[in-house]
Amino acid sequence: MMNHSSAVADENLFAATIILRMLEEMDGSLTGQDNYSHLLGIHAFVNAGDQYMVPGSLSAASFWVGLRQEIYIAILTQQRVKLNLDDCIVDRSLDPAEDYTWSNRAIILLADILNACFGDIPLTVRRWNTLNDAAESWTRARPSSFNPFFYREGSGSGAFPEIWHGSSCHILGIQHHLLAQLFLVQFDPSIPRVGTNRRAAMLKMTQRIEALMRELCGLGISNQWTPPAMFTACIGIAMFGDHFSERSDQEALAEFLKKTETAHARPTAAIQQQLMKAWGWTDADD
8 A cells, every 4th residue: 555655644554554563573583683664664654744744643643653663773773863853743842731742852852862973974062062951951841740759769789770650651751861861971072082081081971871771771660561661771771781890780681671572572682692792791692
């Protein structure tokens, strides 16, 4: 049906493509490969133009899920987000809005940051500061409903904080915002490349990444009633798990990946192998 130009106006086909893409992701654990074929279908719907995208419609809902799928692929392949980010339903403001809009703003900000990090033009200090200011502004302006109704620091080695939320949209927004901060920290162009200050700057960066990662994983493990919380945390583990040097932390991250695949059929075996080699585990080939 995608061979017909009228197909891009059918929001039911758009939603079906989103579901097929999810199946394609899950099948990757069985086939060992992901050819991203249904991502091309998502691109066709999104790039068709604003005339088919009405706020509150099934097409709009499909757009936001499709954008998250695209973001995950962009992170894992370290490439730009290829979807059109200037659609009429995209809101980058800080104006008062419902909580779902605030979550979507966090997702868009992450996409903008990924495009800056993985774009053809090097990320300048000025551009980094602009994106960092946007991230800090989101944190300050977000509604108080995004605050957890329970928080407890993790106790013991390899433990994550316990963070409870009552709505999946709050978890979704905060986790994507944490990912945005992680990439800003990792790609900070002000970190010295050489010199006596580099070691201290790198240590500070690692400490910040570890703190953000604990929050990201804590949100996932504390709110397993919403499966995307676990999967989004796995994306962060795949990119930043190598910063952890303590064996107890490494084992906690590896267990998190295993639990996600067992409980939610999301493929994490390849990530586990890559991290075990990065950590220097002697049984990485087993």
